[in-house]
Amino acid sequence: MTLSARFDLSGRVALVTGAAQGLGRAMSLALAEAGADILAVDRNTAGAEQTAEEIARLGRRVIVAGCDVSSPDDIERLFARLDAEFGRIDVLGNVAGDGILARPEDITLAQVRQVLDNLVVGRFVCCQQAGRRMLAAGRGSIINIGSLASLAALGRGHIAYSMAMGAVVQMTRELSTEWSSQGVRVNAILPAQIVNPSLEARMTADPQLRATYLRGIPLGRLGQPDDIRGVSVFLASDASAWITGALIPLDGGNLALNGGGTVRVDCEGEGAAAKLVFTFLPPERGALPPAAQEPVLAE
Numbered sequence: 001m002t003l004s005a006r007f008d009l010s011g012r013v014a015l016v017t018g019a020a021q022g023l024g025r026a027m028s029l030a031l032a033e034a035g036a037d038i039l040a041v042d043r044n045t046a047g048a049e050q051t052a053e054e055i056a057r058l059g060r061r062v063i064v065a066g067c068d069v070s071s072p073d074d075i076e077r078l079f080a081r082l083d084a085e086f087g088r089i090d091v092l093g094n095v096a097g098d099g100i101l102a103r104p105e106d107i108t109l110a111q112v113r114q115v116l117d118n119l120v121v122g123r124f125v126c127c128q129q130a131g132r133r134m135l136a137a138g139r140g141s142i143i144n145i146g147s148l149a150s151l152a153a154l155g156r157g158h159i160a161y162s163m164a165m166g167a168v169v170q171m172t173r174e175l176s177t178e179w180s181s182q183g184v185r186v187n188a189i190l191p192a193q194i195v196n197p198s199l200e201a202r203m204t205a206d207p208q209l210r211a212t213y214l215r216g217i218p219l220g221r222l223g224q225p226d227d228i229r230g231v232s233v234f235l236a237s238d239a240s241a242w243i244t245g246a247l248i249p250l251d252g253g254n255l256a257l258n259g260g261g262t263v264r265v266d267c268e269g270e271g272a273a274a275k276l277v278f279t280f281l282p283p284e285r286g287a288l289p290p291a292a293q294e295p296v297l298a299e
């Protein structure tokens with residue numbers, strides 16, 4: 001098989017939730033560009049229609065379906081529609097679902113349950129529905145969207161979101177373990193801060209927040225939705241045929257960076273003219289114990 005054939009999704013069908021904007025839209029367009037037909041799913045059907053227009057321009061078949069992923073009944077109807085329209089599913093992009101920010105001491109149980117319904121139960125029911133069909137066909141790729149909050153704490157009111165995203169990685173590992181021997185691969189992408197309307201609103205409300213984020217991103221910029229395109233096609237396609245149960249950071253290096261790491265951001269100038277300057281410091285040899293400053297032969 002040629003390298004380009006490994007990435008080719010021609011003849012495959014992908015169901016992507018959250019397709020109206022952001023990561024789900026970018027994933028839908030990337031999978032379509034690689035050849036897949038798309039079931040574009042969102043509770044915002046007007047937005048999903050706009051994504052669908054772009055997919056149709058690529059020459060792929062695309063259907064829009066309204067669905068609230070926090071409703072298992074909605075998801076059951078969605079998959080009945082998938083069966084009727086496409087009769088197969090090769091790729092599930094499990095993207096939709098948002099959180100609620102509140103302090104741990106204040107958040108209500110109703111809010112916690114709402115976040116779990118959105119991000120855990122919703123992702124699981126989509127996996128279960130897709131998984132049943134993929135197991136019957138003996139092939140399929142599921143891509144779950146987790147977060148930095150799947151592996152590390154964020155603070156700033158992310159308690160319910162983090163609990164949910166932690167569950168998404170264990171869901172991914174368990175499903176991969178149960179299903180991969182039958183041809184169904186299950187992986188997760190863990191994004192850091194990727195610009196979307198709610199992130200923009202939070203950064204506008206707290207002018208320090210952008211710099212706080214950037215201090216943790218050695219690559220020196222926030223993510224953009226298009227950053228998910230390459231890894232989506234890779235995980236959906238035969239290019240990743242021996243990869244399952246993987247948690248892939250999409251984070252500009254954030255998870256690799258310890259809090260005591262050496263990326264530094266300084267602000268030069270003020271107001272609208274202010275710009276952030278990144279300095280990558282050399283290892284501080286003086287901070288090491290003396291013996292460790294000498295070259296050491298590896299064994």
Ligand SMILES: NC(=O)c1ccc[n+]([C@@H]2O[C@H](COP(=O)([O-])OP(=O)(O)OC[C@H]3O[C@@H](n4cnc5c(N)ncnc54)[C@H](O)[C@@H]3O)[C@@H](O)[C@H]2O)c1
Pocket residue numbers: 017018019020021022023024041042043044047067068069070095096097098099118145146147148190191192193194195196197198199
């Ligand atoms: N953007 C980031 O920085 C970031 C980082 C880590 C994880 N994530 C996760 O990635 C996913 C997508 O993020 P995004 O940045 O594209 O967000 P976004 O807000 O730009 O888009 C989310 C889309 O999902 C849809 N949606 C939300 N809840 C839904 C529901 N219950 N049913 C159906 N549709 C629903 C919205 O209508 C919207 O079109 C989310 O689960 C988010 O938590 C995002």
